[in-house]
Amino acid sequence: MGGLDPLMPRRGGFVGAYDAFAASLAHAYEPARRTLTAYTGNLLRLRRASDDAESDFGYVANGDLDVVAIAAWLGGANGYVKTVYDQTTNADHVTQTTAAQQPLFVESAYSGHAGMYFDSSKLTGAFTNGGALSQPFNVFAVIQIDVGLLADGGNHYITDGDDVTNRMIVGKASGVSNPWTINAGTILSSGVPNTDWHIFSARFDGASSQFWIDGISVITGNAGAHNADGIAIGASYFGVVAPWKGYIASVVICDPALADY
Numbered sequence: 001m002g003g004l005d006p007l008m009p010r011r012g013g014f015v016g017a018y019d020a021f022a023a024s025l026a027h028a029y030e031p032a033r034r035t036l037t038a039y040t041g042n043l044l045r046l047r048r049a050s051d052d053a054e055s056d057f058g059y060v061a062n063g064d065l066d067v068v069a070i071a072a073w074l075g076g077a078n079g080y081v082k083t084v085y086d087q088t089t090n091a092d093h094v095t096q097t098t099a100a101q102q103p104l105f106v107e108s109a110y111s112g113h114a115g116m117y118f119d120s121s122k123l124t125g126a127f128t129n130g131g132a133l134s135q136p137f138n139v140f141a142v143i144q145i146d147v148g149l150l151a152d153g154g155n156h157y158i159t160d161g162d163d164v165t166n167r168m169i170v171g172k173a174s175g176v177s178n179p180w181t182i183n184a185g186t187i188l189s190s191g192v193p194n195t196d197w198h199i200f201s202a203r204f205d206g207a208s209s210q211f212w213i214d215g216i217s218v219i220t221g222n223a224g225a226h227n228a229d230g231i232a233i234g235a236s237y238f239g240v241v242a243p244w245k246g247y248i249a250s251v252v253i254c255d256p257a258l259a260d261y
Contacts, residue, residue, distance in 0.1 A: 014063045018252070026130050026137070026255040028087040029094055029123075029233065031105075032113040034063040039087040045095075046070065046105055050077035065114050067107050079105040081116050084123060084233075090130030094123035094233055101240055106247070110142065110197055115249040119146075122235040122243070126162055132229035135184070136205035136257035139170055142249040144197045150178060155242035158200070159251060162230025162237050170202050170211075171244065182211050185224025197247075203257050
């Protein structure tokens with residue numbers, strides 16, 4: 001995002017990595033760390049598999065998720081993500097109340113930072129406080145796809161909207177070539193997925209939409225004109241359809257769009 005790694009460790013006193021974008025930051029779903037100096041809430045809520053107990057967890061002095069406290073609380077059991085808190089003032093959190101559909105919490109997913117592993121899992125939330133997104137807007141995601149999906153010819157979504165008329169799809173499209181795709185009413189696809197970690201940057205802007213992978217533009221054209229009023233992370237808006245399988249470390253949305261990727 002503008003040359004910044006969204007999970008880069010910070011040195012010295014805490015400075016929010018997204019402070020410079022605060023004016024256009026609509027939603028920040030970052031379970032691995034605090035990203036805004038102004039944000040003082042929890043980062044995520046976990047469910048412990050051994051007894052289904054739930055607890056919120058925050059950050060340590062440098063802003064990183066308090067994984068020591070999480071490890072002590074889990075006691076060797078698996079943890080599943082029930083809620084990722086929106087770190088913006090809009091506070092439109094994403095959650096999953098169905099235990100079987102909660103993504104797995106992973107303490108060290110990317111560069112030593114925590115993340116979520118999705119496998120028929122999904123987090124959702126309406127933009128009740130922030131309101132509907134108005135194009136142009138950006139969606140950023142830090143992801144890694146499971147090798148099993150590379151040979152799968154189906155759709156697999158990192159993000160979507162919350163209904164059929166408000167799509168905000170970033171993910172892998174169906175088809176033999178398995179291209180990366182964005183879709184806000186019109187499918188726009190290109191490229192060949194691989195299992196590397198990537199920073200995805202999608203600008204939804206009607207006929208001037210664009211998609212970058214690790215800062216390199218790979219798709220330009222018409223992606224449709226939908227203005228999403230909610231988000232699904234890890235699958236389609238409808239059930240757990242077109243499920244992602246792999247890691248999703250962060251999803252960030254800027255509205256209006258940033259000047260560059």
